[in-house]
Amino acid sequence: MRGVSLNSQSVRFISSAIVVVFVISHSITATSGAMRAAAKRHQQCVVVNRHPVSAASPTPVDILTIPIYLAASASTVSSGSSISITAEVDSIPNGGGAIMVGCTIPSAFMAPGGSWPYTMSFPSGGPKSRTFLLIAGSVSSAQDVQLYTYLTDATDPTDPACWQQVITVHVVPQ
Numbered sequence: 001m002r003g004v005s006l007n008s009q010s011v012r013f014i015s016s017a018i019v020v021v022f023v024i025s026h027s028i029t030a031t032s033g034a035m036r037a038a039a040k041r042h043q044q045c046v047v048v049n050r051h052p053v054s055a056a057s058p059t060p061v062d063i064l065t066i067p068i069y070l071a072a073s074a075s076t077v078s079s080g081s082s083i084s085i086t087a088e089v090d091s092i093p094n095g096g097g098a099i100m101v102g103c104t105i106p107s108a109f110m111a112p113g114g115s116w117p118y119t120m121s122f123p124s125g126g127p128k129s130r131t132f133l134l135i136a137g138s139v140s141s142a143q144d145v146q147l148y149t150y151l152t153d154a155t156d157p158t159d160p161a162c163w164q165q166v167i168t169v170h171v172v173p174q
Contacts, residue, residue: 065097065122066090067149069129070165077136079174087149087165088129089122096124099164102157104146108171109134117157120149142172 069088077083089099101118103109111118112132120130134147148163156162 067164076170
């Protein structure tokens, strides 16, 4: 029987196919409820781009950064006051990752980056949890504002079905 020889392009193609099957199967068979829910939302709301791995590095290099936790330091805030928001992700890929943070009433909070949505970066090797400050804007009457996270490649970030984590903060006039 003769040995089979594969060129480097064939090896990369086979490696890419294995990685796609591996990532999809692990997304479907996630063990925790939060991960299963996130994987389901991800499949409905995201156009998945898988990048091939090299023969020298047979492990996936692009792992999604999925938000799994979002919390506020208070449930009610007055106009002009600040509130801390903490977001946590399941993992941070080599090279870092990011999630998006949105707000249902953009004028109710000043976005950390100047405008909504806010891109929250997670550097490679850094903590999985990050906190940022929001300052409540001027409101004439009490407002319930939802802050939510979604994946950076969401097909429609305005669709609540694509939101990964949601919290509601009550903003009141000063």
